[in-house]
Amino acid sequence: MIRCKARPALYATFYPKMRQIARRYGWALCVHGSMGRDLDLVMVPWAQKFADSETVLSAFRKYLGCMRQDRQTMDSWEHKPHGRTACTIGIGAGAYLDISIIAPAD
Numbered sequence: 011m012i013r014c015k016a017r018p019a020l021y022a023t024f025y026p027k028m029r030q031i032a033r034r035y036g037w038a039l040c041v042h043g044s045m046g047r048d049l050d051l052v053m054v055p056w057a058q059k060f061a062d063s064e065t066v067l068s069a070f071r072k073y074l075g076c077m078r079q080d081r082q083t084m085d086s087w088e089h090k091p092h093g094r095t096a097c098t099i100g101i102g103a104g105a106y107l108d109i110s111i112i113a114p115a116d
Contacts, residue, residue, distance in 0.1 A: 017105055021049035024074065031069045036060025048098070048106035055114045063111045067097060070109075076101040 025041060028051075032039035036057035043050030053063065067085075076099055088096045090110060099107040 015046065017047070018045040020105060021045045024049065027073060028070055031073060032066055035066045035069065037063075037066055042110070043108075048108045051107060051109045052112065053109055054112045060114070063095075063097075063113075067099070067109070070107070071099065074099075074101050074107075 022045065025039075029039045032053060033056075036055060036059055038054045038056040040052045040054070041050065042052050053066065085100075086098045088098075090096050093113050095111045095113065097107075097109045097111065099109070101107060
């Protein structure tokens with residue numbers, strides 16, 4: 011019997027559109043990880059002018075439809091080494107985005 015893990019396939023369908031969204035706002039978006047439990051992404055400012063990271067995350071949430079009934083996001087934030095900030099966004103059914111944001115240099 012062949013076992014199929016659905017999450018990697020689900021995450022793979024999300025990535026191309028999310029990459030376009032990030033690019034529209036001046037950011038690069040890279041996949042990092044196995045996509046087994048969550049979709050690990052790294053977001054880095056790429057263009058000379060770029061939107062703040064929350065604007066991009068808001069566009070991701072809108073695309074994925076991951077807002078609660080009370081319109082609050084299903085996010086958690088964590089500070090990581092080397093100035094990274096990680097945002098975990100629950101997208102439902104036990105699936106998550108884990109986005110490491112590399113802050114621009116001041």
